[in-house]
Amino acid sequence: MKNIRVGVDIGGTFTDIVIMDKTGEIITKKVSSTVDNYARAISTGLAAALGEHGLAGGDVAEVLHGTTVASNAILEMKGARTGLITTKGFRDVLELRLLRMPKLYDLHWDKPPTLVSRELRLEVTERIDAKGKVLAPLDMDEVDAVIDQLLAEKVEAISVCLLHAYANDAHEIAIRDAIRRKAPEMVLSVSSEVLPEIKEYERTSTTVINSYVKPIVGRYLTSLIGDLKSIEVTSPLLLMQSNGGLTPAETAAEMPVHIIESGPAAGVIGAQSLARRAGLDKVISFDMGGTTAKAALVEDGKVSRAEEYSVGGGIMIGSRLMSGAGYALKVPAIDLAEVGAGGGSIIAVDAGGVPQVGPESAGSFPGPVCYGLGGTEPTITDANVVLGYINPTHLAGGSVKLDAAKSHAVLREKVASKLGVGVAHAAYGAHLVAAANMIRAIKAVSSERGRDPREFGLVAFGGNGPLFAAGMARSLGIRTVIVPPAAGVFSSVGLLFSDVEYHLSRSYRQVIGTLDTAALVAAWNALESQARDKLHADGFTDAQIVLTRTAKLHYRGQAYELTVPMPDGPITAETAAHLGDAFGDEHERTYGHRAGPEEPVELVSLNLSASGELDTMRGAGRKAPPIPADPPGERQAYFGTTHGWMPTPILLRGHLAERVWTGPVIVEEYDCTCVVPPGMAVALDEYGNIVIRTVAD
Structure with missing residues (x-):
């Protein structure tokens, strides 16, 4: 009986695998990425995870996958x-x-x-x-x-x-x-x-x-499907698109332009699902892995999407002012800001004696120096080992052993000696520089979009996100940080809460004041018919199909557009007035001003999001973790010159169910480590999320 679903996300350092059963309970597996053939890590890791829990390939109902193969090309x-x-x-x-x-x-x-x-x-x-x-x-x-x-x-x-x-x-x-x-x-x-x-x-x-x-x-998907068949997984393979929806592997092979930013999108969908379940209207998702850190906005329960972006050329950042470096893609994508800061980011001191972090990364091989695989340059992971934040014997459940002595030695030689400071001070400085780089990404999707980050909660995940999130939130004035269960593999969890989606568009130019309603109705009907045909071909019934209309508009003469929602229901003369008002509001929120009523507003294109809601085993979500039998441990951790080295409780997530703890606290899990700096409060909520309050209420 096919009663489990699998989510797989490939990162630059690790491949994350999540298995969900009918009740919503999950199994996680973290394995090193195989950069010569990413499909191999998926099949071998999934086979191991299934075998460890008495499951077989025939139990898998579907495999959901986020991949960086297209963007890497x-x-x-x-x-x-x-x-x-x-x-x-x-x-x-x-x-x-x-x-x-x-x-x-x-x-x-x-x-x-x-x-x-x-x-x-x-x-x-x-x-x-x-x-x-x-x-x-x-x-x-x-x-x-x-x-x-x-x-x-x-x-x-x-x-x-x-x-x-x-x-x-x-x-x-x-x-x-x-x-x-x-x-x-x-x-x-x-x-x-x-x-x-x-x-x-x-x-x-x-x-x-x-x-x-x-x-x-095409070659990658053929190889992956073949590898999955070798472990008796023959269920449908769905790919995460850049826009946050899933698409069948056959469609992805034909239109791969929609999966260029497949990898980062799933975590944002997971954050959206978490926010809805917890009743939060506004959150910023923060995903930090081994090579990059990414931020995105979820506002009023909706993911913020960009209608075009650049890929390649060395940068990808959400600022509208930072464009032109790569190759333009005019397809809907989750509006992500991404910076080259991760656990594998290399720490260096430039010719002027200033410490730098990234964007170069040690990747999964040779990786940080503490991995003992031949790495020679200090990384953020090495710095966090020196600071006492990462347990050298606990990474990935202890499957990855770290050599702390090598981290101390390389930071002393290549950073601390050049700066004339102690090793701990140099490591903490690198930690702060990395945090400052990642704060740029959060500002790019919030303050640069006319949103105040202090009004949002911060959902932190990825192998390194929970380690940095609390300190970054305090710097930004964000009051609440949420670390979900299975945070280190949360992008794979997000795959399990996604639907199949198609985003269709067509150019349609008319001035709002002279809108031809009949022609507009015909254009929408054509788009909706096309969308229904695609979803029907994927096996969805009309009852499972949800259509969402949006439109792009600008003031006549402007070169760029803004996207606003299109009202549901029949299109009438009032629709034009609604579009004009909605565009004026969005223009003022984005740019700080709006033109007078005499300025013509032009409709530029019609956009339709069509989703097929999967009839799947999503469950009610994970239960709160049990309270561990073992008491909390303790080790020394360094929190800068203000606090220095402090005895810090080392907890499991279940310990937070006993009471509210005050930082410093370190929560260790199989897939990530959560650091709560001094003075902050931390506890579990009813869904098993770690909730950190950065300031006293």
Whole structure:
């Protein structure tokens, strides 16, 4: 009987596996990631977890997976050799981009190379205007010659992106069909199928990225499905999308552009579920692993989403002012701010004598020096071992042994001696620098979005998130930190609370004051019909389908849009007034001002989120942990020059059910460590969450 569900999340250091049964109880397993073949860690780790608890592959109802395979292909520039067919005169759209400088005063910054080299970007004669009228017919003889040229160049994938194809896709479809006749097995992406929206660079870039990662994602999923079958897991495989919804593996293989940021999204969905269960309206999710730290906003029970973002080029941060470094993706994604700060982040002292943390990381191999696998550079994990925060014999339930002496030695040699301070002082300074880097991410999704972080709770998870969260929250004025059960593998837990989702869009330009209601109704009906067809094909009934409308608008003349909710129910003349008011409110909240009523507001595009609610074994959530029979332990931990070394109780989560504790306290678990600094109060709530109060009520 298939009565368990599996969530798997791959990180730069560890692969996290969570198994949930019908009652909502979970089993966790943390194994080292196998960077040469990520699928191997999943199959071997899952087989071990099933065997340890008397389960078999046939018991698995479904496998839910968050992966970084697609984003890694872009970051490492290891995607497919891709060709591009475009309208004559638009060969260099990918090269010109948006002419943004992510680092305003860095005169040495270079744009990353295009994903399609110039000799593989070919033009065809044709022209369609913005309303879909054919101005110049497609020259099919030229199309055949261009296809032959790309095939002679031995491209592995082809993208087709013609001017204004969102308004009329006839020419793109003709080219698509010609490619399929000549090369039936060619990997192919067509912009009118990938992103039927205005903005040439974003549409071209998104279509090219889909082609660039498609063969890599396809091979990975084929390998993973084969490895799962080898351990008798034959249940459906669903992939986490960048937008926070799940999609079948077959759909992900065809449209991998939607799983580029698959890895970080699941934890935010888990934080959203936790917030709803606990009755919290506003939380910030904070996920810190081995290589990066990520923050996202959950407001009024809804996840904040961005309509476009950049990937690759060395940065990904939520600030709207920091863009242009990577490759544009105009697909919905959870609005994440990400910085290169994790347990494996390398600590260094620059030429000016200033300590630096990251973004370089030791990864899973060789890892921090204390792992004893050949690492030579001090990391944040080494610093936390020196500070007494991490138990050298307890990491991952004791399966990873740490050499504390090596951490002391490398920090003394490469940090403390250069700064002229003691080892503990140097380690604490590195801890604070890492925290400051991560506070930037939290500010990027809160104060830079017009939200006051002091109004939010902080949900901390990941292998290192609970270790830093309380101190960071106090610095930001956040009063409450919540550390959920299984916090170290919480992104995998979040997968188990996600639904299958499709996000569809189409360009639709009208001024709100002269809105054609009948045409708008027809456009929405077409989108909703398309969404229902997709979900019906996945096996969902109408009763399981939930549709959510949003619209993008701007003041006429603006280059960028804001997204506002679209009212449910029939579309009437009042709908236009509602959209105009909602846009004005969002513009004022985001930018601090709004235009007068005489300024035309323009509807730019329609967006539909369609989810299929999984009829799955989500249970009522985990019960509070039992009170341990063993009394709390104690060890010395360092809390800066103000407090110095302090005797610190070492607790298990169940000890917090006995009473409210006052920091300093360290809570050790299989998958993470939670540090409560001096002066803060900590206890368990009714759901088994660790709740830290950073200031006295």
